[in-house]
Amino acid sequence: MIAIVDYKAGNLTSVARALDHLGHRCEITDRPERIRAAERVIIPGVGAAGATMENLIALELTDVLREDVARAGKPFLGICIGIQVLLDRSAEDRADCLGIIPGEVVRFPSSVDGRPLKVPQIGWNRVRQTRAHPMFEGVPDNSHFYFVNSYYPVPADPAVTIATSDYGVIFTAAIARDNVIATQFHLEKSGAAGLRMLDNFCRLKV
């Protein structure tokens, strides 16, 4: 069973629908024991870093995610805000985050080379696979994925970046370290390429 972490925000049901479509059993839950019992864990979402962390703290899920999921070696997928809360801290709401992946989350600049940059980024951007990874099996390099974000992750160790994207600045679009995988783009809204990556995650052996 795959647990989708219910932190009282975001589009939890769209990830669940995508997993249903792919034939993987999942459960939307905020209960620590269900998350501990799950084979895999997904933290999806749309939302702000501050509110997301507040909710995870109020639900007493931060240690569960750090210890019983990330450190325990369980396949763990963060999507959108779910990638951002994996790092140490975010410039959004100046939030302290989970600290599972060292690094921080910063905001897109409002202009690049004197030209205004529309923030948030909303739409389809190309994702360049900078490292081979089983998550990309069957996914052509430079495929488009759907992004909605004003902030992006800057991991301290560049080796955890497995894909980048270019929105005026080249930023980390996906990371992987052992069992911990995360994407800034919405796998559940990115058509066939996104579904394929979700399916790859569900089959990932770590």
Next chain:
Amino acid sequence: MLAKRIIPCLDVRAGKVTKGVQFLENVDVGDPVAMARYYYEQGADEIVFYDITASNERRGIMIEVVRAVARDIFIPFSVGGGLRTVDDMRAVLLAGAEKVSIDSGAVRNPRIIAEGARAFGSQCIVLSMQVKRIEPREGFPSGCEVVIDGGRTPTGRDALLWAREGERLGAGELCINSIDRDGTKLGYDLEVTRLISETVSIPVIASGGAGEPRHLYDAFTAGAADAAIVASIVHYGEHPIPDLKRYLRSRGVEVRDTVGMERSAN
């Protein structure tokens, strides 16, 4: 760089696609779910549904449509038409839509933009406006007035000023629908689209008037639009989405490549 988005628009009345969709293959053209699926497989980057159901009591049907569409397609889609309150928006979003499109309801009660943005995030809120060219007049720097009720009711608001107000209140995207061009196949109103796109810092969607592939090219270049709504240009099968994308790509416009993949991977 973001791909320019092509967004087919489907008008839905009491759960059925209404206007002039003719075709094609084995698709039930009245069925919004089958139509959405068809456009998804064709490589649409997003889909918008306008609920034109007249009576309130039948609105529940649209929620069922949204739920069914959300089970079947895995790209963003938005729903507009008759949304007046945050609860209306919530119902559509919980049923699986990525965004809501508000139009007349926002003109009558601008606060709904801010309330929706606060409740669901700006990325969920598309402010759609119907605009109409007017004689040059004081207080109308864009030369276009916002109209509602399908163009029948002028609002006294300038399109550019309303766009900026919408952005300030928290809209995540703006859809500029030219009433003058709607249904004409003469191309989008590039002037007002460009003016607004270059003034605001949120994405702008061109709407109304697409009849030829070059109209999309014009919207994305001269019109500075981030996305374009298409209706009759794709509904009659004359210019399928893969052809539009091939054409745009050949002219150097960045579009999302999908062709074939949506079908095979599902």
